[in-house]
Amino acid sequence: MTGQGAIPPCFPAKAGTQAGLPPSRENKLPLSVTPPPSNDRKLHTTLAQHAFSVNARSIMATPQTLYEKIWAAHVVERRDDGTCLIYIDRHLVHEVTSPQAFEGLRVAGRKVRRPDLTLAVPDHNLPTTARKDAAGRVLPIADPESAQQLHALRRNTTEFGIDYIDATAAEQGIVHVVGPEQGFTLPGTTLVCGDSHTSAHGALGALAFGIGTSEVEHVLATQTLLLSQAKTMEVRVDGELGFGVSPKDVILAIIGKIGAAGGTGHVIEFTGCVIRNMSIEGRLTIANMSIEAGARAGLIAPDDTTFAYLKGRPMAPTGENWDKAVTWWRSLATDPGARYDKSVTLDAADIAPGLTWGTSPEDVVPITGFVPEPSSFADPAKQAAAQKSLDYMGLTAGTAMRDVTIQHVFIGSCTNSRIEDLRAAAAIADGRHVATGVRALVVPGSGPRQAPGRGRRARPDLHRRRIRMARTGVFDVSRDEPGQSPCGGALRFHLEP
Amino acid sequence: MTPVTTVSGRAYPWGAKNIDTDVIIPAHWLKTITRTGLGRGAFETVRAQPGNIFNDPRYAGSPILIAGDNFGCGSSREHAAWALADMGITAVIAPSFSDIFSGNAFKNGIVPVVLPQEAIDRLLEVAKDQIVTVDLETMTVTTPFQDRFTFELDAFRRQCLMEGLDEVGLTLARDTQISKFEEAVASNRPWTTVESGYASIGVEGSRRT
Ligand code: SF4
Numbered sequence: 001m002t003g004q005g006a007i008p009p010c011f012p013a014k015a016g017t018q019a020g021l022p023p024s025r026e027n028k029l030p031l032s033v034t035p036p037p038s039n040d041r042k043l044h045t046t047l048a049q050h051a052f053s054v055n056a057r058s059i060m061a062t063p064q065t066l067y068e069k070i071w072a073a074h075v076v077e078r079r080d081d082g083t084c085l086i087y088i089d090r091h092l093v094h095e096v097t098s099p100q101a102f103e104g105l106r107v108a109g110r111k112v113r114r115p116d117l118t119l120a121v122p123d124h125n126l127p128t129t130a131r132k133d134a135a136g137r138v139l140p141i142a143d144p145e146s147a148q149q150l151h152a153l154r155r156n157t158t159e160f161g162i163d164y165i166d167a168t169a170a171e172q173g174i175v176h177v178v179g180p181e182q183g184f185t186l187p188g189t190t191l192v193c194g195d196s197h198t199s200a201h202g203a204l205g206a207l208a209f210g211i212g213t214s215e216v217e218h219v220l221a222t223q224t225l226l227l228s229q230a231k232t233m234e235v236r237v238d239g240e241l242g243f244g245v246s247p248k249d250v251i252l253a254i255i256g257k258i259g260a261a262g263g264t265g266h267v268i269e270f271t272g273c274v275i276r277n278m279s280i281e282g283r284l285t286i287a288n289m290s291i292e293a294g295a296r297a298g299l300i301a302p303d304d305t306t307f308a309y310l311k312g313r314p315m316a317p318t319g320e321n322w323d324k325a326v327t328w329w330r331s332l333a334t335d336p337g338a339r340y341d342k343s344v345t346l347d348a349a350d351i352a353p354g355l356t357w358g359t360s361p362e363d364v365v366p367i368t369g370f371v372p373e374p375s376s377f378a379d380p381a382k383q384a385a386a387q388k389s390l391d392y393m394g395l396t397a398g399t400a401m402r403d404v405t406i407q408h409v410f411i412g413s414c415t416n417s418r419i420e421d422l423r424a425a426a427a428i429a430d431g432r433h434v435a436t437g438v439r440a441l442v443v444p445g446s447g448p449r450q451a452p453g454r455g456r457r458a459r460p461d462l463h464r465r466r467i468r469m470a471r472t473g474v475f476d477v478s479r480d481e482p483g484q485s486p487c488g489g490a491l492r493f494h495l496e497p
Numbered sequence: 498m499t500p501v502t503t504v505s506g507r508a509y510p511w512g513a514k515n516i517d518t519d520v521i522i523p524a525h526w527l528k529t530i531t532r533t534g535l536g537r538g539a540f541e542t543v544r545a546q547p548g549n550i551f552n553d554p555r556y557a558g559s560p561i562l563i564a565g566d567n568f569g570c571g572s573s574r575e576h577a578a579w580a581l582a583d584m585g586i587t588a589v590i591a592p593s594f595s596d597i598f599s600g601n602a603f604k605n606g607i608v609p610v611v612l613p614q615e616a617i618d619r620l621l622e623v624a625k626d627q628i629v630t631v632d633l634e635t636m637t638v639t640t641p642f643q644d645r646f647t648f649e650l651d652a653f654r655r656q657c658l659m660e661g662l663d664e665v666g667l668t669l670a671r672d673t674q675i676s677k678f679e680e681a682v683a684s685n686r687p688w689t690t691v692e693s694g695y696a697s698i699g700v701e702g703s704r705r706t
Binding site for chain 1: 512513514515527528529530531532565566567570571572573574575576578593595596597600601604605651652653664665666668669671674675678679682686687688689690691
């Protein structure tokens with residue numbers, strides 16, 4: 001959406017140089033390793049797996065990928081079958097997937113192990129209409145079930161001592177927008193949330209993935225998860241993107257190439273100069289949708305763009321800690337010669353702005369393409385699915401995508417609702433208006449007042465633009481508050497066909 | 498959790514691919530704050546279609562579901578596993594599962610059985626009028642026609658399923674190891690603790706108010 005046409009030339013990957021900062025010698029493993037008791041369910045600690053023992057790595061001298069380094073840095077214990085107890089550095093909690101987890105803790109009389117590493121953000125159930133009246137009084141939530149979940153989150157976080165960003169707080173927003181924006185998401189951390197799009201945080205080099213409610217309960221109680229190591233997959237996008245090709249088109253092209261299950265069992269690392277040259281917002285879109293390729297998580301190596309984005313964010317490290325952190329973060333990049341289990345390369349020149357003709361993220365064609373014939377798929381199940389999608393979408397096979405009438409425009413969701421996306425939309429919309437018969441919706445992903453650390457007041461800027469869009473009639477419906485809106489479907493906010 | 502060693506009975510011969518969790522349990526059912534009662538909403542959109550297998554009396558109450566590739570993809574909602582459990586399903590057989598769903602299934606006493614497509618095709622045929630048996634002891638799926646398909650399952654998860662063990666309790670027993678790890682992080686990666694700079698910007702919670 002932004003920056004096309006201004007892409008710097010593609011430099012060879014700088015992997016390996018990493019600013020020449022070898023891991024500090026002091027980082028020796030300070031743990032004494034206790035042999036496991038015999039009835040130990042075969043759990044034991046493997047020294048070499050501990051990333052504190054950076055020395056062990058240089059002795060082994062096996063080049064590692066970004067994923068393998070983060071993984072190794074979080075192994076609490078390793079079992080004989082290879083499953084590991086992995087430490088979780090960051091836990092985002094929202095109201096939909098947490099009530100039953102807190103219920104579980106309460107029933108078993110358990111505590112939250114690290115409330116300080118946990119942050120609660122209500123989002124899915126918040127209506128995006130005004131949350132306060134003109135006099136500043138908080139308005140009640142109309143839907144009783146939504147209200148009940150929101151109330152439960154508030155009660156649970158108070159009871160268990162967890163920080164909670166209230167619905168009316170300026171920082172509130174979609175949890176995957178709030179995490180990076182507040183600097184809660186950091187490179188090299190393990191980050192989980194009871195939501196599939198948690199993979200978004202991988203844009204900053206965090207190993208981030210969605211978990212279910214049982215796992216939310218497990219993390220709350222133990223700050224760990226029992227996991228088996230994923231396979232690694234490199235998706236490299238080199239070359240130069242054409243005009244109008246946005247990060248979303250890039251990830252859709254990737255999914256179109258590898259399939260909606262193409263990443264299953266893998267953690268994808270996105271590499272190549274197209275990714276390197278992308279803003280954090282663009283990277284968030286890419287990593288967010290790695291889940292749509294079936295991947296366990298998506299990762300992008302932290303670099304200067306990442307550090308510049310994070311510096312000065314409210315929850316990011318400061319002073320000496322910041323410097324130490326950056327040194328370590330740089331060392332995480334995939335070593336030259338490290339092997340991925342799978343590698344896929346895309347040429348940016350082949351990526352056109354994409355459109356979907358169906359209901360699965362793999363149902364993509366370029367804007368110049370046509371609605372496919374279901375019989376053109378080899379797999380009979382895919383044929384049936386394609387036919388169903390076409391019936392649902394009301395499309396006829398063979399229609400040129402350019403000829404499909406647009407009925408709704410929605411700019412929002414955790415994938416495309418950051419201020420950068422809204423600015424890009426505003427730039428296109430400015431001075432124009434919505435065509436007759438089109439309904440347009442804009443829902444910002446979060447509402448911070450200020451771009452942290454930059455002294456620039458982002459919110460009023462955004463607000464002004466939104467009002468301008470509304471006033472010029474560009475968008476006939478403008479929502480008032482940040483949130484998820486039609487995306488999650490949980491709000492009973494469905495677009496009429 | 499109830500221990501599971503064998504699951505034997507009728508099976509829904511469905512075979513549909515890429516079934517996402519929104520099909521298993523539509524989003525508007527997610528507003529509960531407890532774990533039970535979601536069976537009523539399971540496969541709601543599928544059930545709305547005439548002649549669907551979930552309303553077919555021949556399969557009513559089946560403990561097994563046979564599905565296609567990539568079962569449980571999409572949103573990570575654990576409600577999908579709760580809904581299946583609530584409608585009495587204890588095993589799902591498919592060529593592949595989404596990672597998140599298969600994790601959730603385990604934790605709720607549902608066995609995700611991975612078998613190759615040929616085996617699935619055969620089971621879909623047999624299950625139309627015969628029972629299917631999933632045995633965790635022998636790690637096999639069998640039918641009355643001497644079909645015998647072996648599958649794999651993570652050893653630890655298998656044991657948890659068979660003994661009905663609670664994972665949180667098992668991990669809490671590793672408290673010493675976790676504490677040691679935390680000490681190591683505190684001295685080696687001190688930046689990992691959340692900065693207190695956040696206190697200035699209006700967050701609720703008993704820790705910093
Ligand atoms: S915005 Fe939409 S896609 Fe993103 S987490 Fe919310 S419901 Fe999911």
